[in-house]
Amino acid sequence: MxxxxxxxxxxxxxxxxxxxxxxxxxxxxxxxxxxxxxxxxxxxxxxxxxxxxxxxxxxxxxxxSGRGTVHLSILLHQGPSAKGVSYPYPVVTVELAEQAGLRFTSTAVEGCGRLAIGTPVELAWLDRDGAPFPAFRPRDGATQ
Ligand SMILES: [Zn+2]
Structure with missing residues (x-):
């Protein structure tokens, strides 16, 4: 064991x-x-x-559920170096579906660019130095 x-x-x-x-x-x-x-x-x-x-x-x-709606969306153009992070680095705050006002901030999956406010999203998982890291991506059918 x-x-x-x-x-x-x-x-x-x-x-x-x-x-x-x-x-x-x-x-x-x-x-x-x-x-x-x-x-x-x-x-x-x-x-x-x-x-x-x-x-x-x-x-x-x-x-x-990890589902929600983009409440805030920015691109960081500079910041500290970290494994798995390159700039510009998307940061999104998502209002989670389970409760009004419950928000969680993380990044968006690579290739999504900047997600528009109001975009329906769901959780995806990145690998950061061998450990899962939460990120958000547009839900199927959602337009950015
Ligand atoms: Zn209470």
């Missing part, structure tokens, strides 16, 4: 802590997992130690 590689060794540059470790463990399963409140039922992002809506500590890491 092999011992699984700890999540912090798969994402050595990520600021992993007790509040967001479920997010990165979800990435290893190709899932976008955010904390959902067991009291009021709302998800929140980024991860906090308690629910920002009702202050409950009853948080349950819960996978989302």
């Amino acid at each position: 092999t011992t699984p590689i700890p999540v912090w060794e798969r994402y050595p540059a990520a600021p992993i802590d007790q509040d967001n470790v479920a997010l990165y463990k979800g990435w290893l399963r190709h899932e976008l997992t955010l904390p959902r409140c067991g009291n009021c039922g709302k998800w929140h992002a980024p991860s906090y130690p308690l629910c920002p809506f009702c202050w409950s500590f009853d948080l349950i890491p819960t996978p989302l």
